[in-house]
Amino acid sequence: MGIHRTLLRRMFDAAVAAAQPSACLPLHLPEAPKGRTIVIGAGKASAEMARVFERHWPGPLEGLVVTRYGYAVPCERIAIVEAAHPVPDAAGLEAARRIRALVTGLTEDDLVVCLVSGGGSALLVQPGEGLTLENKQAINRALLASGATISEMNCVRRHLSAIKGGKLAAACWPARVVTLLMSDVPGDDPVDIASGPTVADATTCADALAILRRYAIDIPPQVLALLESGAGESIKPGDPRLARCETRMIATPQRALEAAAAVAREAGVAVHILGDSIEGEARDVGIVMAGIARQVARWSQPFSPPCILVSGGETTVTVRGKGRGGRNVEFLLALGVALDGHTGIHAIACDTDGVDGAEEIAGALLDPGSLERARALGIKPRDSLADNDGHGFFQALGDSVVCGPTLTNVNDFRAIYVDAAD
Template sequence: MTPDPKAFLTAIFDAAVAAAQPELTIRQHLPAKPKGRTIVVGAGKGSAQMAAALENAWDGPLEGAVVTRYGYGAETKRIKVIEAAHPVPDAAGLAGAQALLDQVSGLNADDLVIALISGGGSALLPAPPPGLTLEDEIAVNQALLASGAPIAAMNTVRKHVSTIKGGRLAAAAHPARVVSLVVSDIPGDIPALVASGPTIPDASTRADALSIIEAYRMELPAAVMAHLATPDADAPQPGDSGFARNEVHLIASAAVSLEAAAAEARRYGIEAVILSDSIEGEAREVGSVHAAIAREVATRDRPFPKPVLILSGGETTVTLRGKGKGGRNSEFLLALALGIDGLAGIHALAADTDGIDGSEDNAGAFADGLSVGRMRAAGVDAKSMLARNDAWTAFQSVGDLFAPGPTGTNVNDLRAILIR
């Protein structure tokens, strides 16, 4: 007998988040102590908790600073925590980026830099090149967020309009050794794409960035486009000799968290299947596909027999068509709710593992086969809400928002569909 569906799905979410907690993962990846200084830098929604965990695990001297989202701080003694805006950068992030560059300046080959990198760092570290302004970088972020481009493509653009991303922070630390500890929120778990890789270069070029801008029809400031047309936009390449001694460790990912979620389901006696940890695409389209799978299971007992928990991870995108409120998880779930309308026995949760979906205070929402009917009774038309990207309002109207608060980690999205 399964418990209350919301309680069960919340337990699944909690298990996934617990598997990615820095206190559990950082101790397994500590680098050797250096002859010289140990400097800590970091950025992302989980960077403050990572800093606190590192302080607890490290028995030598260290100092440094990390940048995280407002409200995502943690208590630290030796590492300064700077809070800034996400998903659109602000002046606090600009100062935070400079603080990290200041931390790594003047180091020598005996020094060690430990970089604590998690998702969200791209927006938290605005560092426009000479000739560009914070307002230019804000415009770039707004265009990216509205474009519907996948996160990997967005970060390719970001790292070519920056003085800190794309490996530039590590280059500034040379000749010190840089060890990056990465919590991945990127489908496919490519460390160089997390937070646009401030300490990890990749092979993308400014030509790639220009191709992405053209493909997604982004309108960027003229100064940004002029910058991208010059060699100044070129980011360091992975083969550069300055990176030879550096190390990268992936310490948490969606794959590990999904396995933990599946194990939790089995503890309740429910079989679990993982579709993928790297699903991308338009949130509403991914929601419709998941709804089709759930309908097939509910009505025909295939491709998986009931009862079953269907899990998936990855990071979908939303192309803005209206001016409603909500994020990719609530939009996914509203499309799913429309696709399972009227089917009893299907219950779902979609949530961002960092605890925030979009710009509101919820991580996602719950839905079931009666959600659309409840919305209708509350005077809300689910199809109209989806059309104008207003999934938050739709789920708020029936009390089905999921708001666990900041979790201290970020391994992209968890989607869990229980079919009883």
């Protein structure tokens, strides 16, 4: 592996390491209660969060968290359940039922610790009144393919759920609720992390319905009835049932980017963080980033090479082809097509949870020879991009980044190395 690729991969590894629960969770433990301590949670990092929490908790506790298949870790006192992501399944439904049962009938002397990370929206599923799991699955699939932003998708999810949008916290009343959050969303808004099961939500059923119509998503009659009637309304700011709720942000994309930047600076390369909350169509972001990289290489504007341009956030993909996705490799392929073999520009794009889209692949690496090597194999880069087949493209080159479950999730990591040579 060349020096550029080695450094870029080290930066990604540093971003993931900075967001490990073992590195950030122990600093945010709440005070022990007079009564019981119940630990609940959902997300790709929730099992590891649970393991770290119980290792550092001084007193008795019990609980249950739900994580993605393959992300479970052994815990002694907290039950770990695995379920499907990004489309929910029956295991997630049963886990939500058990979590609701755990927090029923608590007193003001009790403490509920909610461990929440990205992925919780799909993993913690309890359909709203009159809805079925099949309704939720169909809406989820349609939203994932529509190009809707994560904020828009989670607005819909909150209003089709009996547990999201503050409803889980309301079920805990009058116990104290402390939510430890690992952000995977642009802007770090708690209501969008796992669709905010323990925080107030100012959006409405009307907002959710407008989003479904905006993206021309087929709305089942039961879903339409729930949203039009307002029966799926979330818990609003000022609700007294949330008066004893507190949220603590323990890991964010920005902190992960800063950790990656430190690795580059230690290697003697200037690094510039362009933003931790970049959104938009993945291929469009790739084209824009290619333009910035070209400007740096040719004109030393706005930065002088050699340097590394780092960014995070969550792009989206409007699925038009039949390829294997996901958003990071789509960004990277679009970047490569736009650069067309530009000398001296290398890049990496990966999801910090280790899964880009539905593939067990975190992302990929790009170098100036990537497109030429693909063409030598009979692969047409533009055709792969049109077919949303970023994973197929980079896997054929042997340039996929496979790291397995990282047990954390602070969203996407992108870094572009612009060398001094042109």
